[in-house]
Amino acid sequence: MPGLTFDRVSKEFPGGTVAVRDFSLAIADGEFMIFVGPSGCGKTTALRMVAGLEKITSGTISIGDRVINDDSPRDRDIAMVFQNYALYPHMTVYKNLAFGLKERKMPKDEIAIRVNGVSSMLGIDDLLTRRPAQLSGGQRQRVAMGRALVREPAAFLLDEPLSNLDAKLRAQVRGDLKRLHQRLGITTIYVTHDQVEAMTLGDRVAVMSNGVLQQLGAPQDVYDRPANLFVAGFIGSPPMNLLRAEARGGVASAGDLSLPIADLPDGDVVLGLRPEHLRPATDGQPSMEFQVEVVEPLGDGVIVHGTVSGTLVTAPSGDDEVLPRLAGERAEITTKFEPTLRPSPGERMRLAIAPHHVHVFDGRTGDVIVAAGA
Amino acid sequence: MSMSAEIRDSAGALPALEKESGRDPRSDRFVFSWWHLVLFPLAFLMLIPMIWMIITSLQTLNETRHFPPILVPSSIQWQNYTEVLQRAPFARWFLNTLVVTVVVVAGNLLFCSLAGYAFARIKFFGRDVVFILVLATLMIPFQVIMIPTFIIVRKLGLIDTLGALIVPNLAGAFGIFLLRQFFRSLPIELEEAARIDGASRLGVLFKIVLPLSGPVLATVAVITFLWTWNDFLWPLITIYNPDNMTLQLGLTTFQGAHQTNTHLLMAANVMSVIPVLLLFFVAQRFFIRGIATSGLKG
Amino acid sequence: MSVSVRRIMRSDHVVGWAFAFPAVALIVVFGIVPIVWSALMSFQKTNLLSTPEWIGLDNYRALPKDPLFKTSMVHAFIYAALFVPLSVGGGLFAAVALNRHIRGIRFYRLAVFVPVVVSTIATSIMFLWLFDPNFGLANWLLGLVGLGPFGFFTSSDGALYSIIAMTVWGWIGFDAIIYLAALQGVPNELLEAAQLDGARSWGIFRNITLPLLGPATLFLVVFSTINAIQVFDEIYFLTKGGPGTATYVPVLYLFKLAFEQGIAGYAAAIAYVLLVAILILTVIQLWVGKRMVYYAS
Numbered sequence: 001m002p003g004l005t006f007d008r009v010s011k012e013f014p015g016g017t018v019a020v021r022d023f024s025l026a027i028a029d030g031e032f033m034i035f036v037g038p039s040g041c042g043k044t045t046a047l048r049m050v051a052g053l054e055k056i057t058s059g060t061i062s063i064g065d066r067v068i069n070d071d072s073p074r075d076r077d078i079a080m081v082f083q084n085y086a087l088y089p090h091m092t093v094y095k096n097l098a099f100g101l102k103e104r105k106m107p108k109d110e111i112a113i114r115v116n117g118v119s120s121m122l123g124i125d126d127l128l129t130r131r132p133a134q135l136s137g138g139q140r141q142r143v144a145m146g147r148a149l150v151r152e153p154a155a156f157l158l159d160e161p162l163s164n165l166d167a168k169l170r171a172q173v174r175g176d177l178k179r180l181h182q183r184l185g186i187t188t189i190y191v192t193h194d195q196v197e198a199m200t201l202g203d204r205v206a207v208m209s210n211g212v213l214q215q216l217g218a219p220q221d222v223y224d225r226p227a228n229l230f231v232a233g234f235i236g237s238p239p240m241n242l243l244r245a246e247a248r249g250g251v252a253s254a255g256d257l258s259l260p261i262a263d264l265p266d267g268d269v270v271l272g273l274r275p276e277h278l279r280p281a282t283d284g285q286p287s288m289e290f291q292v293e294v295v296e297p298l299g300d301g302v303i304v305h306g307t308v309s310g311t312l313v314t315a316p317s318g319d320d321e322v323l324p325r326l327a328g329e330r331a332e333i334t335t336k337f338e339p340t341l342r343p344s345p346g347e348r349m350r351l352a353i354a355p356h357h358v359h360v361f362d363g364r365t366g367d368v369i370v371a372a373g374a
Numbered sequence: 375m376s377m378s379a380e381i382r383d384s385a386g387a388l389p390a391l392e393k394e395s396g397r398d399p400r401s402d403r404f405v406f407s408w409w410h411l412v413l414f415p416l417a418f419l420m421l422i423p424m425i426w427m428i429i430t431s432l433q434t435l436n437e438t439r440h441f442p443p444i445l446v447p448s449s450i451q452w453q454n455y456t457e458v459l460q461r462a463p464f465a466r467w468f469l470n471t472l473v474v475t476v477v478v479v480a481g482n483l484l485f486c487s488l489a490g491y492a493f494a495r496i497k498f499f500g501r502d503v504v505f506i507l508v509l510a511t512l513m514i515p516f517q518v519i520m521i522p523t524f525i526i527v528r529k530l531g532l533i534d535t536l537g538a539l540i541v542p543n544l545a546g547a548f549g550i551f552l553l554r555q556f557f558r559s560l561p562i563e564l565e566e567a568a569r570i571d572g573a574s575r576l577g578v579l580f581k582i583v584l585p586l587s588g589p590v591l592a593t594v595a596v597i598t599f600l601w602t603w604n605d606f607l608w609p610l611i612t613i614y615n616p617d618n619m620t621l622q623l624g625l626t627t628f629q630g631a632h633q634t635n636t637h638l639l640m641a642a643n644v645m646s647v648i649p650v651l652l653l654f655f656v657a658q659r660f661f662i663r664g665i666a667t668s669g670l671k672g
Numbered sequence: 673m674s675v676s677v678r679r680i681m682r683s684d685h686v687v688g689w690a691f692a693f694p695a696v697a698l699i700v701v702f703g704i705v706p707i708v709w710s711a712l713m714s715f716q717k718t719n720l721l722s723t724p725e726w727i728g729l730d731n732y733r734a735l736p737k738d739p740l741f742k743t744s745m746v747h748a749f750i751y752a753a754l755f756v757p758l759s760v761g762g763g764l765f766a767a768v769a770l771n772r773h774i775r776g777i778r779f780y781r782l783a784v785f786v787p788v789v790v791s792t793i794a795t796s797i798m799f800l801w802l803f804d805p806n807f808g809l810a811n812w813l814l815g816l817v818g819l820g821p822f823g824f825f826t827s828s829d830g831a832l833y834s835i836i837a838m839t840v841w842g843w844i845g846f847d848a849i850i851y852l853a854a855l856q857g858v859p860n861e862l863l864e865a866a867q868l869d870g871a872r873s874w875g876i877f878r879n880i881t882l883p884l885l886g887p888a889t890l891f892l893v894v895f896s897t898i899n900a901i902q903v904f905d906e907i908y909f910l911t912k913g914g915p916g917t918a919t920y921v922p923v924l925y926l927f928k929l930a931f932e933q934g935i936a937g938y939a940a941a942i943a944y945v946l947l948v949a950i951l952i953l954t955v956i957q958l959w960v961g962k963r964m965v966y967y968a969s
Contacts, residue, residue, distance in 0.1 A: 053864050073867040080868050086861035090883045099879070100869030147869070407774045416766060417783035420845070423798040424786070426809050430801060442812045489695035498688025504696060511703040515902050515950060517923050518943040519706035521713065521930050525720060526701065542702040545695035575687050604791035606905045611931060622793040626909055629797065636801055643797045647790055654789045658782070661789065665846055666853045 003029045004050065004155055004187060009059035011045050011211075019045040021211040023059070030185040034202035036192055037234070042211035043191045047157050050189060051080050063154060079148035080157040084164065085140045087132040093119075093143050094128040097150050118150045121180075138169050149184070156188040162197060174200060195235050199223065207231045225359075229366035232272045232359060233315025238303060238334045241273045244311040244363065252360065255309030255331075257288035261355050261370055268363025270313050272372075273353060275303070275336040281352035290333065290351045292343045302337045308351070315366075424647075431455070431640035438636040454641040461632070463616055464642060467624035472649075474539045474620060475602045481544035482598045483591060489545065490553030491579050495565065505554075512547045516607065524611055538612040539620065543602065549594045552667065556590040557583060589660070596657050597664035603650055621646045714941035719934035731941035741942065744922045751836060751921065752900035758840045760892045763847020764885070768877075770848060771855045781852075788845040792905035799838045800825065800910060825910050828918040835906055835919060843899075847892050854888035855881070886964050894957040898950050922946055 004027040011020040020042040027033045035043035048054040050061055052073035060067045068076050079100075088096050097115045106114075119125045122142045132140055141161060148156060161177075162170045178201055181188060192198055198205050199219040207214040207222060207230070215227040226232035232240045245254035247269045252259045254271060281287035288308045296303040307330035335351065343349060360370040430438060431454055433447040458464050492498065493505050523542055524533075532538040560583065568578045584591070606622040613619050616627060628642050654661055714731055718724035735741050770781050787795070803810050803824035814820040824834040858881055866876045904923040907913060913920040913928075922942060930939035 051864075051868060053867070073864070074870045074872070078868065080865070082861050082865060084859075084861060086859070086865040088862060088866075088880060090886075099866070099871070103866075103869060103871040103875050103879075147865075151869070407772065409769055409772050409774060410776075412769045413777075413780045416769060417780050420783050420787055420841070422809075423795075423802050423841070424790075426802060427798045439807060441807050442815075443807060443809050485695040485698065488691040492688045492691035496684050496688035496691065498685045498692070501688060501692075504692070507704060508696065508699055511699055511707070513950070513954060514703070514707055515898070515943075515947060517902065517904070517926060518710050518940075518947050519703060521720070521936050521940060521943075522706035522709035523702055524931075525709075526706070542698070545698040547699060547703075550695060575691070579691075600789055604789075604793075606791070606793050606909075607927075610908075611927075622791055625793050625797065629800075629909075636804075636807075639797060640801060643794050647794050650789050650791070651786070654786065655782075658785075662785065662849055665788070665849050 003027050003031070003064070004189070005060075005062045006046070007060045007062070009046070009049060009061060010057050011042070011049060011054060012057045019211050020049070023211075023213055025206055025213065025216055027187060027189065030187055032181050032188045032190065032201060032203045034190045034192065034198045034205045035208060036195055036198035036205055037208035037214075038193055040210075041208040043193075043208050044159055045211075046208070047080075047159055047189055047191045050076075050155070051078055051157055052076055077151075077154040078157060079151050079153035079155075081141075081144045081148050081159065081161050083160045085132075085144040087140055087143055087147070089132050092129050092131055093124065093135075096132070096143060097128075097146050100147065100151050114150050114152075115146075118146045122146050122149075137165055138173065141165065141173065145180075154187065156186045158188065158190045160192055161190075162192070162194070177201060196237065199235070205235075207234060209234075225368075225371045226272070227368055229270060229272075229313070229315050229361050232361065232368075236274060238275050238336065239315075240359070241275065241278075241331075241333050242313045242315060242361075243271045243273065243308075243331060243333075244313055245269050245271045247360075252358075254311075255288055257286060257308075257310070257353065259286045259353060259355055259358065261358065261360060264360065264370060269369065270361040270363055270366070272359030272361060273333075274357065275334045276301075277357040278333070278335040278351045278353065279337070280341065281350035285352040286355065287350040287352045290335075290349050291330075292345055292347045292349065293332075295342060295345060297339070297342065299339065301339055302342055304335045304337060304343060306333055306335070307331060308333050427640050428644055430637060431644045433637050435635060435637055451637065454637050455645065458628075458638050458642045458645065461638065462624065462628050462642070463619075464624065464628075464645065466617055467619050467621045468645070470536060470618060471603060471620040471622075474536055475599055477540050478543045478602045479595050479598045481540070482546060482549045483595060485545035486549030486553050486594065487579065487584060487587075487591070490550050491557055491575075491583060493550065494554045494557035495562070496575065508547045508550055512551065520608070520611060527612060533612055534614050534618055536618060539605075539609055542608075546598070549598065552590055552594055553587070556587060560586060589663070592657065592660040593664040593667065596653065596660040599653065600650065600661070710940045710943060713937050714944050716937040716940075718936045720930070720936045721934070724937065727937070731938045732945075734938065735941065735945065740917065740920065740925060741922075743917050744920045744925045747832060747919065747921050748901050748903075750832065751903060752897050754833070754836050755840060755843075755900045756893055756896045758836070759843045759896055760847050760889065762840060762844045763892065764851050764889075766844055766848040767851030767855055770852055784848050785845040787842045788849075790842065792842070793909055795838060795842050796906050796909045799834075799841075803834055803838075826915065828915040831911050831915060831919045835903075835910065839903065839906060843896070847896070850888050850892055851885065854885050858884050887961065890957055890961055890964065894953050897953055901946060901949060 006023050006025050009020060009023045010018065012018050023042075023046060025033075035046060037043050045054055049056050052068070052071060056069050060069055062068060063076070088099065091099065094115060097118065098111050101111045101114060115128075116125065119128060122145060124139065124142050124146060127135060127139060127143070132143070135143065141164070144161070158177075162173055165173060174197060177190075190197075190201060198207075202219055204217060205219050205222050206216045209230050215222055215231045217225075222231060223235055226235065226240075229242065233242060243254050245252040245257075245259075245268075247253075247261075247264050247266050249266070250260055250262070250264050252261055252264060252269060252271060259271070278290075288310075290306050290308050292304055292306045294305040296305070310331045312331040333351075337343075357372055358370075359368060359372045361367065362369055429445070429447065432450045432452070433444065434449075434451055437444045437447055489508075493501060527533060527538045527542065530537075530541070532541060564582055564586075565578045568582050569575075573581065604622065605620070606626075609620045609623040610626075613623060616624070619627070625642060625646055629639055632638050713724070715726060715728055716724040717727045717730075766784050770777065770784065790798075802808055803822075805811065805821060805823050805826055808824070810824070811821040814822065822830055822834075825831050827834075862880055862884075863876055866880050871879065902923055903921055904927065907919050907921050907924050908927070911919045913924050923946070926939040926942040929935045929942070
């Protein structure tokens with residue numbers, strides 16, 4: 001089966017809003033691709049353009065070699081699971097699943113085979129005679145998936161399918177989705193604003209903001225080597241600490257921290273420090289003074305919020321300039337310690353920062369200057 | 375969203391017909407659409423009787439007695455209109471209709487608000503039974519009650535007066551139903567707060583609830599106006615003296631007397647239709663909402 | 673005033689009744705009482721002036737033997753059988769056409785809705801002239817395509833159908849408004865899902881939209897039928913039941929009986945027969961409506 005390609009795709013709505021700008025990426029056959037980003041970043045619009053529910057303003061989308069820009073939705077061999085499921089309320093579950101096949105003139109017995117196959121795979125066979133109004137949220141979601149699967153499409157589109165489920169169900173369905181993909185191997189595009197879903201489910205992740213693709217890569221790569229401030233601040237929970245610093249002569253200074261970094265050009269920079277890379281300092285390491293404020297034990301770790309001297313920046317969205325967040329003298333930092341380390345509020349300590357864990361970003365554009373090492 | 379905006383939203387619980395429907399990826403506002411070929415003839419069919427009426431009203435008698443019909447009059451006979459006013463107590467009919475309609479609308483707004491509020495918010499003895507009884511009258515066709523109502527109105531000495539047209543219609547179940555439904559949708563905390571502050575029930579109704587009820591009051595007013603202005607059967611039964619007639623009734627006597635004066639008849643008709651059309655254009659939203667709501671109630 | 677009297681006056685029961693009283697009193701006097709009185713009248717022989725005389729079921733027994741009554745009921749049936757599909761179907765067609773966002777849609781919507789607000793008499797006058805057998809625009813236009821000329825309201829074969837055409841014109845806008853609201857209530861996502869599923873425009877309309885319009889259709893069919901049975905104004909104004917008895921309808925009959933011939937008891941019986949027909953239709957509506965409940969939650 002062919003892969004799916006975006007080639008410089010843009011979408012401009014009447015009225016001037018540009019929802020997607022110059023978007024290019026190639027999805028391999030059978031790949032599970034995630035479009036992730038905050039609300040309004042264009043991920044759903046990009047998805048809908050693949051489905052044919054939005055017209056493409058410029059650029060092309062192709063399945064294999066075939067450009068599908070002008071194909072109507074029904075001709076694209078694509079199935080979609082909508083955020084609110086869009087189940088036909090006046091039809092039974094069986095009829096919902098069978099509808100697409102019936103409209104494509106499939107013979108009745110073949111329809112029955114397919115519908116029963118999919119419904120037993122998803123565990124909804126006892127629901128076949130019910131109507132959507134009689135189902136729970138999780139059941140409806142599975143019916144929506146079934147309706148898409150029953151068509152055995154070339155590509156599978158999911159628009160925030162877990163957002164209407166409660167937390168426990170969400171985790172369970174996440175696992176089900178992954179297993180399903182491993183089993184069926186259909187090319188999938190999955191849209192979400194939740195970066196946890198993005199990290200756990202995708203083969204590759206496309207981080208978007210303001211209609212622009214910020215970074216494309218495997219989840220771990222995007223986590224370990226964010227390409228710019230936006231990705232750095234968006235991926236990872238608790239989020240990366242972004243500290244303003246000044247680089248001079250290979251040393252970055254922020255507050256009481258002096259950090260020597262190889263190949264560091266002079267100028268305004270932003271240091272990215274992941275919470276789990278901040279440890280209580282032992283002698284000899286570059287460190288900064290840290291005043292503990294709030295301690296949140298998690299069970300498998302401890303999240304400690306505190307302040308250091310310095311200024312934070314807000315991760316920008318899209319083309320915005322990098323902005324300092326607080327005007328004060330102290331910056332709020334989040335660290336993640338081992339569960340055994342539990343400082344008390346008010347305690348002062350020093351945090352060690354290993355240079356090879358630090359991401360350095362251009363203070364003006366937000367692009368990465370020095371990527372962190374392994 | 376501010377509280378009053380929320381409330382206004384619950385009043386417009388119907389999809390806004392005045393706005394345009396959802397996204398259509400293929401016809402993002404094309405200048406030409408095949409649908410024009412359907413819509414234009416449809417609109418034409420709907421409007422042609424009225425257009426033709428207006429054209430005829432501006433012709434001379436001779437022009438009307440012409441076949442094939444003259445589509446463009448050679449001159450505009452505005453005096454047809456003044457002639458109508460001279461030949462029949464048209465102005466009187468207009469005034470009668472206006473008086474009756476305004477009083478009936480006002481009465482409905484007042485009495486149905488009071489009753490609607492009581493049914494919505496006040497628990498009183500027999501409330502639910504009485505409400506069902508009121509609702510039941512919505513289903514009863516007029517011809518069932520018209521004979522006894524005639525006798526009652528006669529006993530009250532109102533026959534052949536405007537009172538006959540006003541009194542029986544001062545409060546209707548339609549208004550009570552709409553208003554009660556609306557009042558129930560308002561957050562009760564507003565009224566409770568006002569009462570704790572010392573307002574009487576009457577005060578709560580007039581100072582808190584009614585000011586928030588603009589749209590539904592407008593809908594009741596507009597639908598009641600339309601029904602009262604256009605009513606024919608009841609005035610036919612109760613009014614005989616031409617001086618007391620309403621427009622609809624007067625038009626029929628005019629037609630009886632001027633059967634062949636088509637140009638005058640059309641002029642009279644145009645004059646009778648203008649007020650309602652004007653009101654319609656001004657208050658479209660409420661007409662449409664009122665009509666669509668009567669669908670929901672069914 | 674003593675405390676207890678004041679307390680009673682402030683009690684919800686008193687206040688509630690005080691608020692409701694004017695409207696309820698009016699409705700009772702001019703609504704409930706007449707309903708009951710009419711029922712009683714149907715068992716009487718009365719001319720609205722002298723004392724009525726009780727005659728039991730005689731009025732009702734006379735109905736099936738009354739040729740004029742039977743004619744009027746047949747006409748009511750024909751009227752409904754044509755008026756309902758034409759106005760409801762036409763309304764649906766108009767609503768689908770009006771459910772677009774193309775330029776000028778506002779104008780088209782207004783144009784379709786305007787006939788609804790024009791009174792029955794004004795409409796009748798317009799069409800009286802439009803359908804004039806000698807000078808009317810309709811005969812001229814039909815002549816251009818080789819049809820007619822027709823007598824319309826003056827023809828005993830065509831009068832009823834001409835009136836039906838006229839009233840369909842007057843009511844299509846109402847049906848269109850209801851359907852338009854219902855169409856806009858169909859979630860866009862459902863239509864998109866159906867597109868992806870592979871349905872074409874007609875398939876989507878037939879399998880998704882139309883069923884979801886079910887409640888609106890049910891309401892309009894019942895409402896239009898009830899309206900059709902009660903038609904009066906247009907008939908009275910245009911033909912008075914003629915030519916001959918070609919357009920005789922029940923309400924016209926009962927009007928003449930009560931107010932022209934003074935046979936009010938019999939008229940009341942006819943009114944009650946119509947009422948029963950309407951109640952049956954309403955019950956059917958409620959029953960079918962319940963079985964249709966699948967509204968998306």
